[in-house]
Amino acid sequence: MPAPVITVDGPSGAGKGTISHMLSEHLAWRFLDSGALYRVTGQACLLEGVALADSAAVTQVARHLDVDFKADPQGEILVFYKGQDVSRAIRSEEGGRAASKVAAIASVREALLQRQRDFRQLPGLVADGRDMGTVVFPDATLKFFLTASAAERAERRYRQLLAKGENVSLPRLLEDIKERDARDSSRSVAPLLPAEDAIVIDSTATPIAAVFEQVMKEVTAKGLK
Numbered sequence: 311m312p313a314p315v316i317t318v319d320g321p322s323g324a325g326k327g328t329i330s331h332m333l334s335e336h337l338a339w340r341f342l343d344s345g346a347l348y349r350v351t352g353q354a355c356l357l358e359g360v361a362l363a364d365s366a367a368v369t370q371v372a373r374h375l376d377v378d379f380k381a382d383p384q385g386e387i388l389v390f391y392k393g394q395d396v397s398r399a400i401r402s403e404e405g406g407r408a409a410s411k412v413a414a415i416a417s418v419r420e421a422l423l424q425r426q427r428d429f430r431q432l433p434g435l436v437a438d439g440r441d442m443g444t445v446v447f448p449d450a451t452l453k454f455f456l457t458a459s460a461a462e463r464a465e466r467r468y469r470q471l472l473a474k475g476e477n478v479s480l481p482r483l484l485e486d487i488k489e490r491d492a493r494d495s496s497r498s499v500a501p502l503l504p505a506e507d508a509i510v511i512d513s514t515a516t517p518i519a520a521v522f523e524q525v526m527k528e529v530t531a532k533g534l535k
Contacts, residue, residue, distance in 0.1 A: 314434040314534060315449075317442035320456035321491055321502060322406065323463030325513045325521060329456065330438035332522050337436070337534070342429040343387065344439030344446065345409060347422050349400035350377045350391050352408025357391070362411045365418075372412070372421040403471075403478070403486060410490045413440075416499040434534070440494060443505035452532050454525060455504035458514040460487050 316333060320326045327343065334341035351372045352362065360367045378390040388397045399405055412418050419441075426446050429435055437446065443453035458466075464484035471478045494502035504510050509528055513521050529535055 312449075313430050313432045314451040315430055315437055315447045316434070316452045316454070316529065316534070317437045317439070317447055317450045317505075317508075318454045318456060319438075319440055319442050319444070319502075319504065319508065320454075321440075321458075321463065321494065322487065323466050324456040324458045325466075325518055326438050326454075326456045328518055329454075329522055329525060330436050333525060333529070334436040336526070337434060337529075339434040339436050340429055340431055341387075342426060342435060342437040342439070342442075344422075344426050344437060344442060346379070346387075346389050346400065347375070347377065347425065348413045348418075349405050349409040350389060350396060351375060351418060351422070352412045353396050353400045353405055354391055355412065356404075356408060362408060365415045368412050368415055369417040369421055372418045375422075375425075403483070406490070407486065410493055414493060414497045414499070419445075419499055440502045441500035443508050444503065445500045448505070451534065452528060453505050453508040454528075455508040455510045456521070457510065457512050460484060460491065462514045463487055 318326045318330045330341060351368070354371050354375060355362055355368055358371065360371055362368060376392045380388050380390065382388055388395055389400060390396065423446065443450055461484060464480060464487050467483050468478060468480045511521060511524060
């Protein structure tokens with residue numbers, strides 16, 4: 311029997327990363343941040359001078375992506391490209407825009423598909439992304455789709471970046487999120503949509519602890535706890 315998988319999909323800022331981390335730690339399962347692979351691909355293109363509009367060149371970068379994930383002493387996952395720590399760069403707004411653009415390329419998604427599936431190992435996997443339950447792990451044991459209003463997600467991102475000392479514009483963040491939502495939801499390959507059997511949770515006005523409690527109820531009901 312293959313290892314069980316719990317997928318947590320949704321748009322940027324909906325809380326899926328936080329919930330996925332909490333869930334993987336609670337269950338002591340492996341964790342896949344699929345978005346990081348697309349962010350690293352985008353960052354690699356920026357570092358190597360590859361135009362994001364050049365689908366063939368971007369695909370070659372994805373196929374030969376030299377990426378590594380390591381935990382620091384505090385348990386935070388750091389991301390390395392060719393041995394260089396790119397964790398901060400790929401989490402920037404520029405990194406997010408680059409990730410969204412390369413993720414719309416069908417051949418890039420194909421190149422990264424098996425790399426994502428290789429994370430599926432015992433005792434289980436929590437997979438965070440946008441098409442985990444629809445494309446990468448369609449047979450997942452349990453699927454969640456977290457969402458929140460664009461305004462709420464922009465506000466969350468604004469507070470995050472301010473805490474890091476970055477100078478950001480809330481209206482610009484909101485515009486970026488709306489543009490990314492439109493691009494991710496309308497792309498022809500693996501559009502951002504909940505799987506038919508996914509449990510949809512709106513976190514707009516719900517504290518993260520309450521969202522996690524709701525998720526754990528479903529996990530327990532499936533006998534995965």
